Amino acid sequence: MEDTPSPSPDPSPIPDSPPQDSAPQDSAPQDPLPGDPSDMPGRPPPRFQVNRIVMADVFGWLAAGWADYRRGGVASLSYGLIFVVVGYGLTIGLVQLDMAYLISPMIGGFLLVGPILGIGLCEISRTLERGNPPSLPTALLAFRRNGFHIMTAGLVLMIFMMIWVRIAVLIFAITFPYTSISWHNMVTHALTSLDGAIFLVLGTAVGAGFAVLAFVFGVISLPLMLDRKEDIFTAASVSLRTVRLNRRPLMGWAAIIVLFIGGGLATAYVGLIVTMPLIGHATWHAYRSMVTPLVEPEPATEP
Numbered sequence: 001m002e003d004t005p006s007p008s009p010d011p012s013p014i015p016d017s018p019p020q021d022s023a024p025q026d027s028a029p030q031d032p033l034p035g036d037p038s039d040m041p042g043r044p045p046p047r048f049q050v051n052r053i054v055m056a057d058v059f060g061w062l063a064a065g066w067a068d069y070r071r072g073g074v075a076s077l078s079y080g081l082i083f084v085v086v087g088y089g090l091t092i093g094l095v096q097l098d099m100a101y102l103i104s105p106m107i108g109g110f111l112l113v114g115p116i117l118g119i120g121l122c123e124i125s126r127t128l129e130r131g132n133p134p135s136l137p138t139a140l141l142a143f144r145r146n147g148f149h150i151m152t153a154g155l156v157l158m159i160f161m162m163i164w165v166r167i168a169v170l171i172f173a174i175t176f177p178y179t180s181i182s183w184h185n186m187v188t189h190a191l192t193s194l195d196g197a198i199f200l201v202l203g204t205a206v207g208a209g210f211a212v213l214a215f216v217f218g219v220i221s222l223p224l225m226l227d228r229k230e231d232i233f234t235a236a237s238v239s240l241r242t243v244r245l246n247r248r249p250l251m252g253w254a255a256i257i258v259l260f261i262g263g264g265l266a267t268a269y270v271g272l273i274v275t276m277p278l279i280g281h282a283t284w285h286a287y288r289s290m291v292t293p294l295v296e297p298e299p300a301t302e303p
Contacts (some may be wrong), residue, residue, distance in 0.1 A: 047234075049225075049242045049292040057289055065282030068125045072277070074123055075134040078272040079280075083117070087269035097111055100183035103167035105281075107265055108207050109161035114261060114276075115218045116154040119143055121280025122223045122287075146225045149232045153222060156232070157214065163209050175199040177213045215254050216243050223287035240289050253286065 069076045094102050120139030127134040143150040172181060175195050180183050183226055190196040221235035230238075243250055260279050264271035 031076055041106060048238050048239065048296055049294055050245050051290050051292060053246050053249050053290055055249050055252050058249050058256065058286075061253075061282040061285040061289065062256070064285040065125075065278050065280075068128055068278050068281035068284075069274070071186055072124045072281070075139055076121065076277045076281070077138045077273065078136045079124070080275075080277040083264075083272040083276050084269045086264075087272065088300050099183050101169075101172075101186050102165060103183065104186065105165040106161075109164050110167070110265070111258065111261060112161045112164060112214045113154075114257075114279075115155045115214075115222050115283070116150075116157050118225060118276065118280035118283060119150065119222050121277050122226055122284040123165055125281045125284035126227065129284075142226060146229055149225050149230070149235070151223065152236075153218070153225065153232050157218070158259055160210060160214055164207060167206055171199060171203050171206065175202070211258075212254075215250075216240060219243060219253075220283075220287040220291055222293060223284050227287070228293065238291060246290065299301070 028169045085200060090106065091103055094106070096102050098165050108123075123139045123142030123145075124134040127138065141153075169181065172186060176185070176189055179189060190199055201252045217236040219239050221232070221239045224230055224238060225232065257279055260275040264273075264275035
């Protein structure tokens with residue numbers, strides 16, 4: 001009879017390894033941004049989540065903006081009409097002061113200060129989103145919700161515009177050193193000479209650089225400051241993160257803004273009655289689409 005082998009002794013128990021901390025998975029449609037200061041050790045958690053979008057979302061903003069324009073009624077229409085009246089007033093004033101040569105740079109500068117001028121349109125969309133009837137006085141006083149920081153942003157954009165206007169005049173003086181600055185000389189020389197072509201290319205390149213910088217730091221800054229009591233630096237930081245995550249769709253959005261606002265200006269300002277409110281309302285929906293608050297700060301003060 002064979003001996004039954006005795007069972008081998010159990011191996012020494014292996015101590016359990018300490019549990020590994022697993023980072024919670026964020027199901028929201030966003031990607032982590034390398035180098036984001038909020039991810040650095042010792043920094044507080046981010047207060048805003050930046051969402052990834054596609055080009056179809058951009059056209060959705062336009063559709064939502066058009067719906068707000070129709071629902072806004074007299075408030076949206078009157079707001080657009082203000083741009084037409086102010087545009088004619090500035091143009092006539094510059095002509096009367098014999099400074100018509102500033103009309104073209106001022107039109108370019110309009111694209112720089114457009115976001116602050118459209119803050120009331122974001123307020124109309126915000127009011128409609130909450131199911132309340134909008135009004136023109138409330139829209140015009142929208143900056144009071146976060147007055148100091150919104151006015152600071154407006155001041156920065158105005159300085160941007162003034163710098164651009166001075167640079168445009170300087171480029172003309174350098175390109176045509178022996179030509180006096182006037183509307184007639186600017187148009188004639190710019191369109192009929194090689195130096196004029198250089199002036200147009202150089203001026204367009206410099207103006208585009210200013211516009212890109214203003215867009216990157218301002219694409220959602222003003223709606224964010226209107227909606228929540230944030231300072232200009234936080235809003236600009238969130239705007240920069242938004243552009244970093246959504247470069248291609250926002251390039252398309254920037255092109256649409258130039259196309260619509262440029263079209264409104266090209267119709268002797270009349271088209272701004274529609275195009276400026278449309279872009280202003282769509283900007284609110286762009287902000288709501290790309291930025292999700294993660295905490296509830298102190299609400300902004302109502303006007």
